[in-house]
Amino acid sequence: MKNKYIDLVEQTFDFPQDEFRVEEGNLFFNDIDMMDIIEKYGTPLKITYLPKISSQIQRAKRMFKVAMAKADYRGDFHYCYCTKSSQFAFVLHEALKNDIHLETSSAYDLDLILALAKDGSVKKEDAIVVCNGFKRPRYIQNIAAMRNDGWEHIVPVLDNKNEFEDLAELITEDTDLGIRIASEEEPNFDFYTSRLGIRYSDIMHFYKNNIAKRPNFHMKMLHFFINTGIRDTSYYWNELSKCVNLYCDLKAVCPELDSLNIGGGLPIKTSLAQDFDYEYMVEEIINQIKIICNSHGVEEPHIYTEFGSFTVGEAGATIFKILDIKQQNDRERWYMIDNSFMTSMPDTWGLNQRFILLPINKWNDEYQRVFLGGLTCDSQDFYNAEFHANAIFLPTIRNRRESLYIGFFHTGAYQEAISGFGGIKHCLQPSPKHILINRDEDGKLITSVFSEEQSSESMLKILGYYK
Numbered sequence: 296m297k298n299k300y301i302d303l304v305e306q307t308f309d310f311p312q313d314e315f316r317v318e319e320g321n322l323f324f325n326d327i328d329m330m331d332i333i334e335k336y337g338t339p340l341k342i343t344y345l346p347k348i349s350s351q352i353q354r355a356k357r358m359f360k361v362a363m364a365k366a367d368y369r370g371d372f373h374y375c376y377c378t379k380s381s382q383f384a385f386v387l388h389e390a391l392k393n394d395i396h397l398e399t400s401s402a403y404d405l406d407l408i409l410a411l412a413k414d415g416s417v418k419k420e421d422a423i424v425v426c427n428g429f430k431r432p433r434y435i436q437n438i439a440a441m442r443n444d445g446w447e448h449i450v451p452v453l454d455n456k457n458e459f460e461d462l463a464e465l466i467t468e469d470t471d472l473g474i475r476i477a478s479e480e481e482p483n484f485d486f487y488t489s490r491l492g493i494r495y496s497d498i499m500h501f502y503k504n505n506i507a508k509r510p511n512f513h514m515k516m517l518h519f520f521i522n523t524g525i526r527d528t529s530y531y532w533n534e535l536s537k538c539v540n541l542y543c544d545l546k547a548v549c550p551e552l553d554s555l556n557i558g559g560g561l562p563i564k565t566s567l568a569q570d571f572d573y574e575y576m577v578e579e580i581i582n583q584i585k586i587i588c589n590s591h592g593v594e595e596p597h598i599y600t601e602f603g604s605f606t607v608g609e610a611g612a613t614i615f616k617i618l619d620i621k622q623q624n625d626r627e628r629w630y631m632i633d634n635s636f637m638t639s640m641p642d643t644w645g646l647n648q649r650f651i652l653l654p655i656n657k658w659n660d661e662y663q664r665v666f667l668g669g670l671t672c673d674s675q676d677f678y679n680a681e682f683h684a685n686a687i688f689l690p691t692i693r694n695r696r697e698s699l700y701i702g703f704f705h706t707g708a709y710q711e712a713i714s715g716f717g718g719i720k721h722c723l724q725p726s727p728k729h730i731l732i733n734r735d736e737d738g739k740l741i742t743s744v745f746s747e748e749q750s751s752e753s754m755l756k757i758l759g760y761y762k
């Protein structure tokens with residue numbers, strides 16, 4: 296009878312796959328015996344497999360090069376890494392081996408780039424730094440300081456109109472500029488138009504009445520990113536086409552415009568059942584842009600991307616041990632992990648995000664349906680479904696002495712920042728100043744500062760930039 300866990304996987308998916316195979320009941324990930332790592336380091340464990348970062352960047356570059364050659368596309372391709380997906384020094388150092396550029400989302404991100412310049416990983420003469428995000432004064436000041444200090448290829452992308460005034464007050468050098476288009480959200484989303492960027496109907500007017508009047512600013516880039524990422528859906532193609540049409544209209548009044556930034560969103564596998572046809576998507580994007588531009592008699596733009604998850608997601612894995620089993624009623628059997636979903640894989644809780652879940656050992660044992668429970672007190676700290684099935688099956692264990700280890704794979708993007716690894720934050724937004732308020736015996740208020748706003752030095756230290 297075919298009732299082992301390995302039979303279940305072989306009957307459900309094409310298996311083995313490039314990254315995953317099984318030998319003597321144990322899982323190998325990128326040809327690494329995961330049990331060896333567990334025996335050496337114990338659990339719970341986060342893993343980053345660094346070579347995957349470079350191979351993903353090279354893969355994307357290759358795909359765009361081939362697509363552009365096939366379409367006889369005349370623009371260049373620029374791969375930017377979006378730092379927010381993982382800001383660790385070890386990630387940036389690996390990514391920067393591949394002749395890439397960078398995209399930032401907050402003030403401290405620019406401090407991070409200065410740290411990379413200091414250690415020689417980034418050269419200010421060559422590096423294109425695309426500055427996205429809503430800009431607080433400190434972010435504006437950092438952009439201006441870098442531009443005035445010779446970072447010629449720093450490109451602030453306006454998220455709102457006021458930012459332009461703020462930048463113009465501080466920057467006297469010739470500076471390239473971008474505008475982010477506020478895209479329409481998917482029809483089933485909570486609101487119609489993204490809060491990020493400037494609305495379509497305002498862009499032309501804003502360019503003519505503001506940017507065009509400041510000769511040291513050169514409107515070079517139109518930026519477009521949609522929440523759902525790059526998908527073969529009519530929604531995506533429709534948004535892309537609107538954006539390229541706007542590019543062509545704007546180009547007619549702004550000949551300096553020469554770049555289209557299509558953001559991030561290249562998907563990664565969250566289940567062994569998925570198999571993305573990346574080549575088709577990339578070729579179709581390039582074709583669409585070319586066709587629309589040609590129909591307007593406009594030269595094709597240089598293409599920028601900001602792939603975060605695609606760059607670093609598949610390099611990551613999160614490993615747990617099953618500590619014990621709890622049978623809470625006839626049908627609900629819990630495997631308790633030795634950590635927490637909420638704190639180590641927060642997207643599973645906040646976004647119902649699924650990842651590839653596989654046992655590390657016991658592939659030759661029978662399997663059973665289980666619920667996975669985390670160790671926090673929160674009833675939401677659980678994981679009970681996969682991308683392809685509304686249930687979880689894992690090798691059967693009957694008591695806690697049977698050591699079962701499980702891995703969540705492709706967890707390398709966003710999880711550390713959102714869960715606050717060591718005190719970092721999503722998009723490096725600092726912890727606010729914290730004050731304490733009390734009253735003395737007469738009822739008079741007494742206030743004191745418990746902690747100042749978090750500094751960039753403290754974050755960069757956590758991320759591995761300073762000792």
Ligand SMILES: Cc1ncc(COP(=O)(O)O)c(C=O)c1O
Pocket residue numbers: 377380398427520524558559560561601602603604605708
């Ligand atoms: C402006 C921008 N660029 C790039 C990205 C990266 O997206 P992904 O990690 O899906 O590639 C994001 C994600 O939020 C974004 O907002």
